[in-house]
Amino acid sequence: MKKFRSLLLAAATLAAVNTIAKADLVFGTDAAPYPPFTTQNAAGEWEGWEYELMVAICAEMNEKCTMVPIAWDGIIPALLEKKFDGIFGSMAMNDERKKQIMFSDMYYDSMTVMMGPKGADKNFTPETFKGKTIGVQASTSNANYAEKYYVPAGAALKAYKGQDEANADMAAGRVDYLVADGISQMSFLATADGGCCEIYGPVPHDAAVLGNGVGVGLRMEDTALRDKLNAAFKSFAAKGGFETLNAKYKLEGLMAVPPKG
Amino acid sequence: MFPEILEFGRKGFADELLRGAAITLLIAVSSFIIGLVLGHIGAIAKLYGGPVSRGIAAIYTTVIRAVPELVLILLLFFAGTRGISALGEAVGYGPIDINGVLAAILVLAFVQGAYSTEVIRGAIQAIPVGQLEAARAFGMSPLQVFRRIVLPAMLPNAIPGLANLWMVVIKDTALVSVTGATFELFTATKIAAGFTKRYFLFYFISACIYLAMTLVSNFFIQKLERRLRRGQQELG
Numbered sequence A: 001m002k003k004f005r006s007l008l009l010a011a012a013t014l015a016a017v018n019t020i021a022k023a024d025l026v027f028g029t030d031a032a033p034y035p036p037f038t039t040q041n042a043a044g045e046w047e048g049w050e051y052e053l054m055v056a057i058c059a060e061m062n063e064k065c066t067m068v069p070i071a072w073d074g075i076i077p078a079l080l081e082k083k084f085d086g087i088f089g090s091m092a093m094n095d096e097r098k099k100q101i102m103f104s105d106m107y108y109d110s111m112t113v114m115m116g117p118k119g120a121d122k123n124f125t126p127e128t129f130k131g132k133t134i135g136v137q138a139s140t141s142n143a144n145y146a147e148k149y150y151v152p153a154g155a156a157l158k159a160y161k162g163q164d165e166a167n168a169d170m171a172a173g174r175v176d177y178l179v180a181d182g183i184s185q186m187s188f189l190a191t192a193d194g195g196c197c198e199i200y201g202p203v204p205h206d207a208a209v210l211g212n213g214v215g216v217g218l219r220m221e222d223t224a225l226r227d228k229l230n231a232a233f234k235s236f237a238a239k240g241g242f243e244t245l246n247a248k249y250k251l252e253g254l255m256a257v258p259p260k261g
Numbered sequence B: 001m002f003p004e005i006l007e008f009g010r011k012g013f014a015d016e017l018l019r020g021a022a023i024t025l026l027i028a029v030s031s032f033i034i035g036l037v038l039g040h041i042g043a044i045a046k047l048y049g050g051p052v053s054r055g056i057a058a059i060y061t062t063v064i065r066a067v068p069e070l071v072l073i074l075l076l077f078f079a080g081t082r083g084i085s086a087l088g089e090a091v092g093y094g095p096i097d098i099n100g101v102l103a104a105i106l107v108l109a110f111v112q113g114a115y116s117t118e119v120i121r122g123a124i125q126a127i128p129v130g131q132l133e134a135a136r137a138f139g140m141s142p143l144q145v146f147r148r149i150v151l152p153a154m155l156p157n158a159i160p161g162l163a164n165l166w167m168v169v170i171k172d173t174a175l176v177s178v179t180g181a182t183f184e185l186f187t188a189t190k191i192a193a194g195f196t197k198r199y200f201l202f203y204f205i206s207a208c209i210y211l212a213m214t215l216v217s218n219f220f221i222q223k224l225e226r227r228l229r230r231g232q233q234e235l236g
Helices: A002-018 A049-061 A072-080 A141-149 A163-171 A182-189 A223-238 A241-248 B014-048 B051-066 B069-090 B100-125 B129-137 B142-179 B185-196 B199-228
Strands: A025-030 A065-070 A112-117 A133-137 A156-160 A177-181 A197-202
Touching: A025 A049, A025 A072, A049 A065, A049 A223, A049 A241, A065 A072, A072 B069, A112 A141, A112 A182, A133 A141, A133 A163, A141 A156, A141 A177, A156 A163, A163 A177, A163 A182, A177 A182, A182 A197, A223 A241, B014 B051, B014 B100, B014 B142, B014 B185, B014 B199, B051 B100, B069 B100, B069 B142, B100 B142, B129 B142, B142 B185, B142 B199, B185 B199
Parallel strands: A025 A065, A133 A156, A133 A177
Antiparallel strands: A112 A177, A112 A197
């Protein structure tokens, strides 16, 4: 009887866990910290440029939204499994992803850069990578890029679960280079660990791999949500919302955003 | 006294870690209990079942103990949800949402069940056959034999093995952090470490919390075992 009672208790707790109120729209993002875009802070809340953009866009759409964390390498399967309605996580719109999911309009574009130790040779033509190690975040367009251009030239790829882990290993000298997003790396350079390194420059663009900017990732059939999001991005841009947001995060001139008019 | 990042409230991570520890315990306790039930069913099927139930139990324990928990968690969380939702709709329950906590409990319970099947089977087989024959000779039904003889005689033998499994399940909850979607202790630790860049500090604190859970449960398991073994002669 006792055992039965504890079972009932467990079932009741489970039910309680499952009935946590759901918002109207749920967006998934990388569980690992990705400053300045999405980070979970000490108050147990989200913060960052992209989180604030999501809140503003949802206000435009008159929807109640929440952000949920998910491992980056499982984010597309989780979207397809309907664990959330969209990916609001700096996802580059490249060809490979477009085969599986659909994207909203571009809401920002930045450059993929090569980062290395301070004071070293800044040349990074493919020939310089023989026997070198390049750190990337797994399942990113940056990882695909390094795979396509630098691995054939003799570089070894080291894939990390989060960009923060790749950065920590760069600071510890366990990788020779990082291929990563320029804005996230600017934010890394501003930290104490960032003193180790500098940005050597943007890598030559390849739109097929790196995509043309970042959009909200959606399931192929959710065209109504896509149209709603696109309209919201447009009206937010027309209000000058992107400029205000970029000023707050000191990102003016570093990223391309949808034009005002 | 404490650095700000270890405070409770908005500026520190103490409350996040505590919440994570509570969810870790919820996952561990629930999957251990469900695992125990599965273990009893499995052991009875293996010992008293017909060829079909024996076969099913054998496949269950072999396959589950062979596949890494990590693979099972990823399989259920990222791929299995659609199947379970379809099942829910088929029986008229509507789509079932498998959140991170539920997926963790289901997978770990399933794994625990396979291991505890073997522990419980071993403990039952350690009971002298004469005791069961005597019970049957008194006209007890199989259920009565199980409740009055098998259970009390088997439990002292099963406790050390089950205590091992309990330790294992506490630690296995950390595997769930691969999904990034479940706020258990290790995920909370990773968030705190990643946000503050104080990796050593937070991993050390979380190691201490896991150790504390183990020490406290060891204390109670010892008490439980002493009670179950009352009347038994001590060795030496």
